[in-house]
Amino acid sequence: MAEKNKAESSKKIRTRFAPSPTGWLHLGNARTAIFNYLFARHNGGDLVLRIEDTDRERSKKEFEEAIIEDLKWLGIEWDEGPDVGGPHGPYRQRERFDIYKKYVDILLKKGYAYRCFCTPEELEAEREKAKKEGRPYRYSGKCRHLTPEQVEEYLKEGKPYVVRFRVPDGRDIVFEDLIKGEVKFNVNDFGDFVIVRSDGSPVYNFVVVIDDALMKITHVIRGEDHLSNTPKQILIYEALGFEVPKFAHLPIILGEDRSKLSKRHGAVSVRQYRFDGYLPEALLNFLSLLGWYPKDGKEILSKEELIERFDIEDIHNAPAVFNKEKLYWMNGVYIREVLDLDDLTNRVINYLKQYKEHLDKEDQPVAELILQKPYEYIKEVVSKVRDSFFTLKEFPKRAKPFFVDKVELTPEAVKHIEKITPEVAKQIVELYLQKVKDMETFKGEDFKKVAKQVAKELKLKPGMVFKTLRVALTGETQGVSLDLLVDVIGKEATEKRLESFLSNLG
């Protein structure tokens, strides 16, 4: 026994993430992938990526590629998979059909499975009947006891059939879930289930076992929606003499209305968050904290820190509501505190290049102008405004005055001018312009000084002067500190903007 324990504990930990390529990577699946990754890395184990494309109808190659790209973008690395290969491949289920067939034959031969010739209509009738009688539906087992001769005959007739697993009667299946604790099912709750469809393709519940066993997966970490599949799978493991892995079922992610997070709740794909200007580090960090919490309570964690702290035992077992507000905040933390300036600048530039079409309409021309500027200039602007944007997508909005010389007034700005009257606005701006022109140099630190002088000479409130200058310089009534702005755009551009404001005033 002691020896066995030793052997077990020294066995390399292997986890897997097995998405089906039927859509973009969903946030819930991304989190599952993250937990598999963190668990494997924390324990010095391997992560396997496997594509579950047995659903011919819905699986698409382009989704497989998109999922792989999004996983990489998030920073998840796997040791074996369809793109990198490995000793237990192939890693696409459609390429493994021969393997599955072999195991179906074994089950058939040993009597753990049998051919079922019931038609969909017959099954439908069974289902209806069960419903009417108010009992849960289970396959009747009609074809369980077909004689070999009958089977032979049906086969000869070319009658279509499925293969069903012969579920033993009345047994309790008990297993220790790493998150849920002891979970018990009785096999009577489900009937003989299908493992091969009538078109010859194997079904998920079956192939997942074959693959996990052959790929030497030691820990199956997946969504809680798979919990009730587990007993069926354990039956197959046992029938085939495979070692049963450890299971960990993650609580699902809920939308704001406390139902399973789905398209109805808005953006639910990793890709969508990329489009919206989220940083992979922030998304990874945030998703990790959905249902798991580090012992030291530190929330802003790099990938390395997550790996170091991750412990599957600490996963909270209640479902978690996806709180986009907090993700948004966290993305802001990464933008203003975590990333270094060059890194951030490059991300802004790349985002603008790659996802221009996802910007708001009015920001697109701004993005063009930004991209025309030299790197150093953009970097300087980023350093000035990084405190005020939360997603890369918002950068053009915040940085617009640094790039757009042609100032257009917003409705609020127009309102402000009307309120103080155009005459007063003209007075302020003219005097300010005059003073700037008289100066040899005009730097950010001078901005305030001059504005105060203008206020004093005109006997106006400083606030009014500042606001008016803001309107003249940016067309807006709020935004970056003006001293930072003029410092970056320089004396000449400042004068030009003031002049054009005046000429527009008429």
Next chain:
RNA sequence: GCCCCCGUCGUCUAGCCCGGUCCAGGACACCGCCCUUUCAAGGCGGAGAUCGCGGGUUCAAAUCCCGCCGGGGGCGCCA
């Protein structure tokens, strides 16, 4: 309907296994004040959870036991 899982501030959660230090701690959001040329950021402070409910056990329960209620997931020739 049946099976399974879950239930601490609006949300994410700490604490629960090993009852007392918890009239329950942190984070987001919210409110107020400060900083300030505005917005934001930042600093400080505040409000917000009778620990789903009801019974036990105990000197003592968020923590242990039972029942109930509520929420969610699964019951396919989808994964």
